[in-house]
Amino acid sequence: MAVKGSGSSGRPGLVLGVIVALAAATFGISRLWDTGSRAALVDVEVPALSELAREGEQAFAANCARCHGQNGAGTDRGPPLIFDTYNPGHHGDAAFVSAVRFGVQQHHWRFGNMPPQPQVTDQDLAAIIRYVRELQEANGIFYKPHVMN
Numbered sequence: 712m713a714v715k716g717s718g719s720s721g722r723p724g725l726v727l728g729v730i731v732a733l734a735a736a737t738f739g740i741s742r743l744w745d746t747g748s749r750a751a752l753v754d755v756e757v758p759a760l761s762e763l764a765r766e767g768e769q770a771f772a773a774n775c776a777r778c779h780g781q782n783g784a785g786t787d788r789g790p791p792l793i794f795d796t797y798n799p800g801h802h803g804d805a806a807f808v809s810a811v812r813f814g815v816q817q818h819h820w821r822f823g824n825m826p827p828q829p830q831v832t833d834q835d836l837a838a839i840i841r842y843v844r845e846l847q848e849a850n851g852i853f854y855k856p857h858v859m860n
């Protein structure tokens with residue numbers, strides 16, 4: 712009786728062990744992912760967005776978020792865009808067009824260069840700019856004249 716019992720309980724124990732090991736591995740990987748490149752650098756409040764900005768939200772997530780973070784909050788590969796430096800007085804819409812079309816040489820930060828993003832259409836780009844501006848305003852970032860000093 713005792714021998715029979717221990718024989719049949721061995722397999723479920725093994726299966727359970729494998730499940731626990733897999734779960735632990737998956738958890739470990741997802742933790743690494745969370746604390747790695749996706750960690751936001753600033754807190755971003757997301758307001759009710761206009762229709763154009765909602766289009767921009769999707770295009771941003773697909774083309775920019777891997778470096779600039781979800782909602783432009785920054786990662787270890789690119790700066791937050793919901794950040795005073797990028798207010799429309801210092802980085803007007805033309806700076807966004809230029810960044811996406813021609814890329815950016817590292818100058819404000821130490822994340823390296825931004826490569827051009829030729830896959831982004833003009834329509835997507837206009838929507839992305841609207842999206843970033845609406846996020847900026849909701850987070851207290853408004854036009855400030857750029858003063859060189």
Ligand code: HEC
Pocket residue numbers: 771774775776777778779788789790802806807810811815816817818819820821822823824825826828831839
């Ligand atoms: C591969 C990473 C990467 C991707 C993808 C990326 N960027 Fe950037 N971007 C950067 C880095 C890094 C900088 C900062 C360069 C510096 O100032 O040192 C930057 C800077 C910028 C700037 C500031 C330009 C300036 O004149 O200083 C804008 C605007 C910008 N990015 C917009 C975007 C938009 C919009 C997208 C998506 C269409 C995008 N970026 C995709 C890495 C990226």
